[in-house]
Amino acid sequence: MLIQKLRNGSLGALLALSFLAGWPAAQAAAQSPSVSETARAALPAKVRDEGVLRIATSLQWAPFAYRSEKDEAVGIDISLMKVISAKLGLKFTFDDLKFPAIIPGVTSGRYHVGVDQLSMSPERLNVVDMIPYFDATSVLLIPAGKTAPDLANLCGLTFVVTQGSVQVSQLTQLSDACTAKGAKPITQQLYPSSAETLLAIANGRGDAFLTAGPQGVYISRINAKVALVKGEVPNVQRQPAGIALEKGNAAMRKAIALALASAIEDGSYKVILEEFGVASSAVPIEIVRKAAE
Numbered sequence: 246m247l248i249q250k251l252r253n254g255s256l257g258a259l260l261a262l263s264f265l266a267g268w269p270a271a272q273a274a275a276q277s278p279s280v281s282e283t284a285r286a287a288l289p290a291k292v293r294d295e296g297v298l299r300i301a302t303s304l305q306w307a308p309f310a311y312r313s314e315k316d317e318a319v320g321i322d323i324s325l326m327k328v329i330s331a332k333l334g335l336k337f338t339f340d341d342l343k344f345p346a347i348i349p350g351v352t353s354g355r356y357h358v359g360v361d362q363l364s365m366s367p368e369r370l371n372v373v374d375m376i377p378y379f380d381a382t383s384v385l386l387i388p389a390g391k392t393a394p395d396l397a398n399l400c401g402l403t404f405v406v407t408q409g410s411v412q413v414s415q416l417t418q419l420s421d422a423c424t425a426k427g428a429k430p431i432t433q434q435l436y437p438s439s440a441e442t443l444l445a446i447a448n449g450r451g452d453a454f455l456t457a458g459p460q461g462v463y464i465s466r467i468n469a470k471v472a473l474v475k476g477e478v479p480n481v482q483r484q485p486a487g488i489a490l491e492k493g494n495a496a497m498r499k500a501i502a503l504a505l506a507s508a509i510e511d512g513s514y515k516v517i518l519e520e521f522g523v524a525s526s527a528v529p530i531e532i533v534r535k536a537a538e
Contacts, residue, residue, distance in 0.1 A: 364411035401430075411484060
């Protein structure tokens with residue numbers, strides 16, 4: 246039987262539960278997929294013998310990982326990791342952490358993988374291996390009723406940002422471009438969790454929030470306090486989200502990549518993305534297979 250472990254009690258978790266209480270709690274309708282013997286055989290013997298995949302996430306980031314109204318872990322990443330665990334013939338545990346603690350949890354060896362729409366930034370790839378599974382453009386969310394900014398000129402604006410997120414470096418690059426042309430820099434207000442960042446923009450504490458396209462659409466549809474600015478933010482490097490693993494653990498990387506490739510082949514990956522309305526963000530199987538090499 247599949248098992249699930251959730252750690253509760255943090256301020257971030259309480260804020261997330263409050264903020265997301267009315268959000269859909271959809272879960273992938275895919276049937277339990279069959280074990281991929283090739284993927285299972287690639288697992289490190291210790292993991293295979295223990296029989297459990299330990300997963301770090303942060304349940305404050307719908308539609309990727311969040312709590313349902315029944316206080317259950319749901320989302321794209323949650324459903325996908327359940328499928329991957331089944332492909333590997335493993336049970337699974339999820340630990341709910343502050344977002345900045347996910348990568349350190351993986352690098353320390355406490356967790357086998359980390360997920361939370363983690364962009365494959367150069368900084369992260371320096372410390373962990375990552376397997377791509379989701380691709381998306383960048384968009385802006387602003388407080389409802391606020392005049393939409395010019396997407397091609399964000400200089401001088403104040404952005405709310407989650408500490409440790411890829412948006413920190415993306416906005417730094419955009420700000421550097423502003424100052425290089427003599428314009429005002431972009432200011433960043435950092436928050437320790439995704440829930441607090443979302444509450445900040447909803448409460449008008451900043452001018453804008455930079456996020457992935459599907460995320461922006463999802464939030465704007467269920468939260469009347471924020472609005473989506475039409476169009477893609479230019480000059481933001483597109484970085485797919487990846488499953489984070491311990492750096493240099495070739496066996497684990499191969500096993501996870503083969504399990505994901507198997508999910509793509511049998512359609513269970515597609516079912517998850519379609520249920521959450523983000524099928525256009527699927528990654529091609531070729532780049533997943535490359536990660537298994």
